[in-house]
Amino acid sequence: MSARRITAEALATGMLVLAVVGSGIMADRLTQDTGLALLANTIATGAVLYVLISVFGPVSGAQMNPAVTLVFALRGEIAPGLALAYMLAQGAGGVAGTLLAHAMFELPLAQVSQTVRTGAAQGLAEGVATFGLVLVVLGALRGGAQVAAVVACYITAAYWFTASTSFANPAVALARAFTDTFAGIRPADLPLFWAAQGAGALLAAAVAGWFWPRTAKSAG
Numbered sequence: 672m673s674a675r676r677i678t679a680e681a682l683a684t685g686m687l688v689l690a691v692v693g694s695g696i697m698a699d700r701l702t703q704d705t706g707l708a709l710l711a712n713t714i715a716t717g718a719v720l721y722v723l724i725s726v727f728g729p730v731s732g733a734q735m736n737p738a739v740t741l742v743f744a745l746r747g748e749i750a751p752g753l754a755l756a757y758m759l760a761q762g763a764g765g766v767a768g769t770l771l772a773h774a775m776f777e778l779p780l781a782q783v784s785q786t787v788r789t790g791a792a793q794g795l796a797e798g799v800a801t802f803g804l805v806l807v808v809l810g811a812l813r814g815g816a817q818v819a820a821v822v823a824c825y826i827t828a829a830y831w832f833t834a835s836t837s838f839a840n841p842a843v844a845l846a847r848a849f850t851d852t853f854a855g856i857r858p859a860d861l862p863l864f865w866a867a868q869g870a871g872a873l874l875a876a877a878v879a880g881w882f883w884p885r886t887a888k889s890a891g
Contacts, residue, residue, distance in 0.1 A: 679731035680757045681764035683723045687735050688768030688846040690719035695853030696776045708853060717827035724819035736840040737761055738801055738872035739808060745876060765846030784848050784855030794867040796835035801871030804839045809879035841865050
């Protein structure tokens with residue numbers, strides 16, 4: 672088990688959450704327009720995703736997402752023990768990213784979000800967001816597309832076409848429960864998000880296996 676790969680997952684996820692939470696705090700301070708604040712948050716998230724996947728991809732795969740890691744483990748592309756280590760590192764790194772964002776903006780480090788994100792529509796949105804994310808990751812890998820660009824573009828779009836603003840990541844959702852700022856989510860709403868994310872990821876894995884069978888050659 673590679674300490675370098677696990678550390679890369681923790682650091683990359685922490686930097687992702689730092690960008691999500693930090694840009695949300697900055698946007699909220701600079702404007703009272705919620706739409707404009709979300710746009711700023713979206714741009715920062717999409718940009719940092721491109722950078723992090725490009726930089727950390729060669730080290731650990733830059734999965735930064737337990738749902739993605741789970742799918743790779745089920746596909747036999749990462750050992751179960753390493754997958755578990757990745758997930759723990761992603762969760763810990765994400766929470767650290769939230770705390771660092773608070774420190775930079777001189778906010779209390781220990782916070783619990785009060786932002787309500789519940790209901791069937793939110794759950795459906797997270798399922799759709801995660802389904803799409805996992806599907807485009809697997810499709811990009813199979814088709815030879817640049818994964819960093821594909822993921823960054825997808826998440827940038829999904830911020831706006833999903834009711835939940837596309838968390839699509841259990842580790843990021845956990846980290847965002849520890850910030851009572853623009854990007855927060857109430858801890859009580861995490862089980863709904865996690866269940867929807869898991870279901871979306873598994874469905875995407877099944878669909879990807881049908882679209883792009885790993886043992887079949889493309890007919891062109």
